[in-house]
Amino acid sequence: MRKKKVSLTIDGGRVTVDEGTTIMQACQQLGIRIPRLCYHPELSLMGSCRVCIVEVKDMGFYMTSCSQKVWEGMDVQTNSPEIRQARRDIVELLLDNHPQDCQTCERDGNCELQNLAHAMGVRARHFEGRRKRFPLDLSSHSVVRDSEKCVLCGRCVRVCAEIQGVTNLSQHGRGFLTVVTPAHGANMDDSVCIQCGQCINVCPTAAFLEKRGAGAVWEAIARADLHVVVQTAPSIRAAIGEGFGLPPGTPATGRMVTALRRLGFDAVFDTDLGADLTIIEEAHELLTRLKEGPLPMITSCSPGWVSFLEKFYPELIPHASTCRSPMSMLSALTKTYYAERKGLDPRQIFMVAVMPCVAKKYEANRPEHVLDLPSPAGRGAGGEGAAAEGPGVRAEAPGVASISPLPLGEGQGVRAVPLTDAVLTTRELLWMIKCYGIELATLPEGEFDPPLGSASGAGDIFGTTGGVMEATLRAASELVTGRPADRLDFTEVRNVAGLRETYVAIGEHNIHVGVANGLTNAKILLDKVKEGKEPFHVIEVMACPGGCVGGGGQPYPPEGFHILDPRLLAKRAAALYAIDAGKKLRKSYENPAIEEVYDTFLGGPGSEKAHRLLHTRYAAKLPRGIR
């Protein structure tokens, strides 16, 4: 059925649009971009900031163009001295009780409020308004909440509820004292927050930020007694170029490796190899589960998703793959296999992971992700002695994750060191490279270091939704049939829409698979699993929209794109698929580096040692989320 058309006048020009179009959308068709703040195209309408107001003839008041639908014969004025003045007044009032600390703010240069104020022509602060005073919430390993910078646009509340289905945030109180917090003003750490960081992404100011990790990394690099190793997740190479003027979707693997080496890291490893390892362990786990259950097996690489599982669907924990994430697998190998080969004490190794994700900061701090080491002689139960050794780097300032080794297991002759000592987001690495003065765009191509630097294309596509599934299917099809896979591309599981279900034939098995990104989509699959009507075999869940390419730690979008923009996510994903397609090595099984790890160190997939180093466990956590 064809939509009814509506004709209207915008700034004196006639335009015909579909019925139901908003004024803002109609303007967009004419190439007029109305300023906006609370509006976000991927979220529901709120219409609370009033920045997008326009004049409509014969209406006695300005209308919000984001929410007002057009009508036949409407006469809209988007720019007049009065409307510009009104918008400027609105932004000035928002600024009046906003901190005046732009130069020292994390979002300086990337702040939507700052950009908006400039675009609206705010050049002076006419009033010194009352300031909001709220404590800084540093309780979470991942997400820092600074309500003094909040402009109450409500985007975080909406992304948390609508995209992630978590609803951890709401506006509490009323009037001037309104504040966005978890229930009862609780700390982020005591809430149902899953640490995905999408609130950081959509926030127009610095009211939500990741907890900083760069200071600890700089210090570790400067220390002569530490061997500082870095690993980078698949999706970093697909996004980091955006910060240096490369068009979105430009793979920058080699240049990124060179930049990391120049920053001073002693070894640069590829998380993709961890992904290859995850695939092999997961494919073996799937084979066992096909015989013994429980099915479906649900992937567990995404720490935001794991957190969601533990808080919202704990009854499905037995379905989660016990495999550690690629990051933790690679960290475990670095502190054991690599340490042995290099003749290093694992305590000398400082493991840095660059991730598209803020929840990885939380994952690195989970007590399960530690390496138990025999205590050095004479230091058995010494709390003080223990604290003085190892890569214990002091915290630089509030907001910095503590990276001292966890004092777990002390006193039993065993000391635990964290597998991963520091996690940086893509944004933080981007800043470090800029801070150092490295011009990434013009760097020569570098290569990851052996023995943990070569990966198959299956590892690369881990960074996008459907990629883990595709990589698993490549491996499982050989494992099940016992002969080389007849195809490598499983385009039917590539999932741009957010939710996908299909059947994939492998040997005589017809595998029922589900892929979801964004936890509101995941809920749909999980509820089906609970109902048990259509039994699934494998489900891949990534917490963030588009998978890791849309992670909570990825760069703020370049000019012409908005955050969570499906076009931007598709470009980053395309970069990963291009890297995969361009590799000779596309199957995790054929990765010689992995073969060597299994042959010389782990003793085969699913072995006792592999299980100790590469697998983990989960537990129901409180507060329980409402789904």
Next chain:
Amino acid sequence: MSTSLPCPATDNWEEVRAAARYALGEPIAEFIDQCRREPQPESQLIAVLHRVQAQFGYLSPAHLDAVAQLLQVPAATVAGVASFYHFFRLQPRGKFILSVCLGTACYVKGADRLAQRIIDELGITWGETTKDGVFTLEQARCLGTCGLAPVLMIGEEIHGQVTPDQVPAILEKYLKRARQPAAGTAGRG
């Protein structure tokens, strides 16, 4: 492989549900059950909060969390609604509410001096509750009995033409009543 190991029981729903029912008491829990059987149970949130406040006098985080679990509305939403409306109280209130009328007639008849005496006697200010949980001090805007100015309302009882010097004796009377278990107005909001 771990999959051959028995799966541990991981679901904590029954404990969460039982704790929530215990926090609210069976009558309210049953009312919520009834809401859940109707379409759009979340639209009953405010009705449920009214009952909880009527029962307990205020809405504590534990009450709100329990409502969230039983009604299956996210706790952040429940707390957001409860904190928005002036009617809902998030702090416990005293057994007796002292409402000092600060309307024009009472004011010119010395309500400010009356209020100051109460503040001095109890050591609390507007909106606060005494440590023993007996009195909460609030302001009222004209109680419609200007002939009795200045007016002090305690619970549902009106005291007219109160002078500051009468305050200690009045408070003592209610304090005594609060100490007798059968008296008082338990359950009043």
